[in-house]
């Protein structure tokens with residue numbers, strides 16, 4: 001197991017002395033290879049807080065998170081012998097808002113910032129930057145531009161490139177496709193699928209788009225009111241009655257199928273994943 | 287970061303919350319002047335007790351204020367040491383010769399190294415630092431074997447000690463009083479109160495509304511910016527910036543990686559704020575109506591009279607005692 005949560009609770013302190021509980025009793029295991037996980041849940045349910053535990057940015061208030069054999073607990077940072085920094089190279093986390101990390105004069109410098117912090121030689125890092133900038137759908141010309149004059153979507157891509165260049169073992173992305181056009185979104189998702197399939201790495205994506213969940217995920221996690229309420233595969237999730245309670249909705253294709261079944265008064269024995277499958281199912285009954 | 291509580295409103299129910307912001311600001315002003323009128327250590331300590339009493343009646347936990355004072359501890363320590371070192375009048379409290387020899391120089395280096403490596407394990411680091419400094423001074427005066435490198439007289443005078451404590455207490459009082467104001471007054475109320483109080487400045491063509499607005503926006507954004515700073519630190523930490531350690535060269539890089547996004551975000555925030563205000567038809571200088579009308583009540587008058595009495599008595603104490 002690459003990452004293991006055991007009874008994790010997390011509290012955000014607030015000024016009036018009370019605490020806001022953002023995670024409650026989370027138990028979770030994530031393997032190093034071969035998973036494509038989507039993490040969903042309504043706004044404020046604790047998704048971002050959860051993923052920030054995965055590379056030891058936040059420490060649990062109670063319980064523990066074990067990342068590559070290193071156990072992170074409430075007072076782990078007091079002990080200087082435990083080095084948390086290497087964990088952040090292994091588990092690369094792309095933040096929800098790119099504004100929080102871009103700071104260099106050029107996109108190139110910003111992308112090589114991460115790798116250099118982890119001891120990669122500058123020329124190697126530059127080579128990587130040239131590769132990843134293309135992977136995220138931008139051209140090499142962008143490397144010389146200032147990260148502050150980019151559009152929102154371009155900033156997002158640059159911030160993803162900055163993490164990809166660190167070559168993490170596990171890639172965690174907090175809403176990587178928000179604010180992107182449909183084509184750019186699909187291209188990025190294909191990229192993550194490729195990273196997942198070709199390099200056999202685990203990819204974890206936070207998203208609000210059920211189509212993405214249904215199309216790509218091998219495993220779905222659902223957060224609701226600071227708790228992890230579902231851990232399983234997508235088909236199972238979308239059959240569940242709790243969808244409404246958790247403020248989720250159905251992917252378009254399932255919605256269409258349900259409507260068809262109702263209007264035509266038929267029922268299919270499976271739910272299709274794409275239009276072709278639906279077409280086959282239709283042919284079968286007609 | 288979370289310790290900085292100046293400028294942060296915390297909801298509550300005590301009489302401090304029910305008071306009119308105008309009377310609170312006025313009372314703060316009057317009490318601050320009183321704190322400056324006092325010249326004597328015993329009197330200012332009485333005043334400190336008075337302030338503690340206000341906290342008690344107002345239902346504000348003293349620990350919260352103490353936490354808020356932590357960031358200015360270093361400042362307090364500096365003023366205290368300078369006062370003690372440079373005021374050379376009054377009775378001599380302590381006179382000793384500080385002698386630096388090769389042996390205790392070595393010991394001193396060892397102690398400092400020891401402090402450096404153990405400080406992260408100690409809970410109240412500040413007390414630990416003071417303890418170490420006092421320890422070194424004691425050693426320099428009492429334990430002086432070996433060849434002398436240099437020696438100097440170290441004399442503490444009564445006036446120095448008293449003056450230092452005096453200034454420290456005064457600083458604590460001032461910070462506590464201002465914290466009480468911002469802790470118990472909503473930014474919007476504070477804004478309105480300031481505006482009303484600064485109204486007389488309109489005669490000399492200074493727009494009190496704008497000043498009040500600037501001040502209240504600045505106060506309002508302190509906690510927001512701290513929050514942003516925290517988020518940026520997390521984002522940079524996930525790219526391998528280790529804020530807890532690093533050589534000087536790395537430190538510079540770390541600070542740049544924090545400050546640049548900080549600036550960008552604050553500019554963007556103020557731009558957004560300006561747009562949002564404009565979108566709601568805010569025009570600087572135009573007369574505006576208010577939802578909340580400030581109501582001056584009897585308790586406000588009583589508080590102000592009380593504060594004025596305090597001020598008059600402090601002046602009396604200063605003049606006649």
Ligand SMILES: Nc1ncnc2c1ncn2[C@@H]1O[C@H](COP(=O)(O)OP(=O)(O)OP(=O)(O)O)[C@@H](O)[C@H]1O
Nearest residue numbers: 012013020022041042043044045046047048049050
């Ligand atoms: N720095 C903070 N201080 C205090 N409370 C916070 C802080 N960050 C988040 N919270 C609270 O913790 C809860 C969970 O926040 P989190 O950012 O994890 O939500 P999320 O599921 O990622 O939401 P979104 O889909 O909007 O990104 C929220 O209710 C939020 O108000």
Ligand SMILES: [Mg+2]
Nearest residue numbers: 047048096174
């Ligand atoms: Mg989030």
